[in-house]
Amino acid sequence: xKTNILNHxxxxxxxxxxxxxGYAAPGLIIGGFMVDKAVRNLPxxxxxxxxxxxxxxxxxxxxxxxxxxxxxxxxxxIDFNRYALSLYDKQTYAGVRVFVDAExxxxxxxxxxxxxxxxxxxxxxxxxxxxxxxxxxxGLLSMHPVRIQPEFAMKKHKGKIEVCPQCREPYPVADGDIxxxxxxxxxxxxxx
Amino acid sequence: xKTNILNHxxxxxxxxxxxxxGYAAPGLIIGGFMVDKAVRNLPxxxxxxxxxxxxxxxxxxxxxxxxxxxxxxxxxxIDFNRYALSLYDKQTYAGVRVFVDAExxxxxxxxxxxxxxxxxxxxxxxxxxxxxxxxxxxGLLSMHPVRIQPEFAMKKHKGKIEVCPQCREPYPVADGDIxxxxxxxxxxxxxx
Numbered sequence: 001x002k003t004n005i006l007n008h009x010x011x012x013x014x015x016x017x018x019x020x021x022g023y024a025a026p027g028l029i030i031g032g033f034m035v036d037k038a039v040r041n042l043p044x045x046x047x048x049x050x051x052x053x054x055x056x057x058x059x060x061x062x063x064x065x066x067x068x069x070x071x072x073x074x075x076x077x078i079d080f081n082r083y084a085l086s087l088y089d090k091q092t093y094a095g096v097r098v099f100v101d102a103e104x105x106x107x108x109x110x111x112x113x114x115x116x117x118x119x120x121x122x123x124x125x126x127x128x129x130x131x132x133x134x135x136x137x138x139g140l141l142s143m144h145p146v147r148i149q150p151e152f153a154m155k156k157h158k159g160k161i162e163v164c165p166q167c168r169e170p171y172p173v174a175d176g177d178i179x180x181x182x183x184x185x186x187x188x189x190x191x192x
Numbered sequence: 193x194k195t196n197i198l199n200h201x202x203x204x205x206x207x208x209x210x211x212x213x214g215y216a217a218p219g220l221i222i223g224g225f226m227v228d229k230a231v232r233n234l235p236x237x238x239x240x241x242x243x244x245x246x247x248x249x250x251x252x253x254x255x256x257x258x259x260x261x262x263x264x265x266x267x268x269x270i271d272f273n274r275y276a277l278s279l280y281d282k283q284t285y286a287g288v289r290v291f292v293d294a295e296x297x298x299x300x301x302x303x304x305x306x307x308x309x310x311x312x313x314x315x316x317x318x319x320x321x322x323x324x325x326x327x328x329x330x331g332l333l334s335m336h337p338v339r340i341q342p343e344f345a346m347k348k349h350k351g352k353i354e355v356c357p358q359c360r361e362p363y364p365v366a367d368g369d370i371x372x373x374x375x376x377x378x379x380x381x382x383x384x
Contacts, residue, residue, distance in 0.1 A: 020255070021264050028263070051380060056350075060263025063212070063255070070262050070269070071220070071252025072213050077262070080374040081350065082361050086381065097381065102355045102362050115362065116353045146381035158248075158273065161308045163294045169274050170294050170307065182272040188243060189278065189289065189338035 003134055005032040006039060006065055010134065013064075021060045026114060026126075027083070029133045030140060031061030034098045037138050038087040039066065047090045051148060053080040053099075073155065083115075086146050093148040101142040108136050195326055197224040198231060198257055202326065205256075213252045218306060218318075219275070221325045222332060223253030226290045229330050230279040231258065239282045243340060245272040245291075265347065275307075278338050285340040293334040300328050 003010040013032050017024040042048055050068040052059045055077055059070065062085060068074035074090075088095025105112045110132045113119045133140075158172040164180035171180030182188065195202040205224050209216040234240055242260040244251045247269055251262065254277060260266035266282075280287025297304045302324045305311045325332075350364040356372035363372030374380065 021261055022259055025264075053374065053380075055262060055265065057263045060261050063261075063263070067214055069213055069252050069255075070247060071249045071255070072217075073247065078380055080372060080380075081364050081367055082359075082372060082374055084361065099361055102360060117350075148381050149379060152380055158309075167274075168294060169276065169291055172273050175273055180272060180274060182245065182274055187341060188245075188270055188272075188344055189340050 003137065005036050008065075016064050017060070020064055021057075024130070025057050026129055026133055027057035028061050029130060030083070030100065031058045031085075032065065033138050034058070034085055034100075034141060035061050035065040035087075037141055037143060038085060038096050038098045041096045041143060042087055042089075048074075048087045048095060049090050049153065050075045051086040051088070051152070052077045053082040053084040053086075055079050056081075056083075058083060058085060076152070078152065086148060088146065088148050088153070093150065093153045095146055095148070096143050097146045098141050098143045100140055104140050104142065108132050108140065111136060111140065195329065197228050200257075208256050209252070212256055213249075216322070217249050218321055218325055219249035220253050221322060222275070222292065223250045223277075224257065225330050226250070226277055226292075226333060227253050227257040227279075229333055229335060230277060230288050230290045233288045233335060234279055234281075240266075240279045240287060241282050241345065242267045243278040243280070243344070244269045245274040245276040245278075247271050248273075248275075250275060250277060268344070270344065278340060280338065280340050280345070285342065285345045287338055287340070288335050289338045290333050290335045292332055296332050296334065300324050300332065303328060303332065 005013040014024045017028050021028060050062050052062055059077055062075050063069045084097060084099035086095055086097040105115055110129050114124055114129050160173045161170050162173050164171045164183055166179050166183040175181045176184050197205040206216045209220050213220060242254050244254055251269055254267050255261045276289060276291035278287055278289040297307055302321050306316055306321050352365045353362050354365050356363045356375055358371050358375040367373045368376050
């Protein structure tokens with residue numbers, strides 16, 4: 001079976017997943033089809049940003065297959081826990097959103113039982129699941145046009161950087177007149 | 193000048209940055225030295241997770257140089273806007289935190305003026321800046337032991353998945369009895 005994910009063969013994409021993500025997670029195989037579908041439905045030649053609506057797996061498909069990464073800011077995550085992504089024009093914020101369609105997944109019982117966690121991972125036949133995902137491909141997905149809200153899409157600038165008088169580390173003053181965000185509120189670790 | 197970033201030559205790391213992040217951002221060159229320092233100071237052979245205290249640049253150094261990515265959940269971001277990362281044992285949550293030291297950076301005026309945004313990007317001599325960062329290397333950094341708070345370090349399980357009656361997409365019921373998070377609160381895009 002010939003399956004391509006953008007300009008990669010299926011096998012190449014599997015190798016990319018293993019190298020970056022650690023293993024070819026089923027969600028990332030679906031994720032490959034999602035990115036492929038979204039990119040093919042954007043006007044060619046535009047510069048685009050990405051929104052991902054979950055932290056689980058899907059951000060890695062976007063990071064591997066598009067120029068958008070968390071660190072360069074072209075990929076943003078808004079953690080709605082929906083398996084969905086949007087790619088959209090950097091200038092106009094118009095683009096497409098691709099999601100796993102709960103109706104379409106019904107045609108694939110093995111995929112449905114995995115996606116909705118109806119079986120334990122021990123009961124799941126992983127080989128069959130992955131083969132089903134490859135066969136289903138974009139058939140699990142739906143798409144619609146979107147225009148991302150400017151408040152989510154706009155790049156935020158950090159502004160002036162100073163040293164926090166409490167932790168003595170640099171921070172953007174816009175985060176607080178007195179202390180950095182970490183010293184204001186959250187305690188990530190016990191000891192410094 | 194011989195500079196290594198873990199098992200990569202400096203030039204190899206520059207190529208990895210260009211390929212993944214789009215360009216060899218100065219912050220990611222520092223990020224390479226930060227990951228290198230943290231990894232070398234962990235007990236060898238342990239499995240570790242990562243916390244990154246900024247969304248800017250640094251997560252990409254972690255994703256490129258360690259097994260930890262956003263999508264596999266081994267890298268988490270807590271957006272304190274501090275240029276700092278922690279690598280810690282998956283079991284005990286004990287590890288090390290590496291940060292850009294506001295005192296040490298004073299010895300490098302070109303780096304300081306970039307990091308604290310004292311010059312516009314036009315005024316900045318990019319070649320000189322990058323050369324300085326390479327020379328300074330781990331000399332810009334400090335480190336201390338940490339034990340990550342369990343509430344931040346523990347893996348969260350999504351639990352039961354159902355279809356949201358509003359958007360008709362799958363979501364974890366733990367997010368809300370009635371609607372998914374997206375339908376409850378936030379409006380990422382205009383049209384569906």
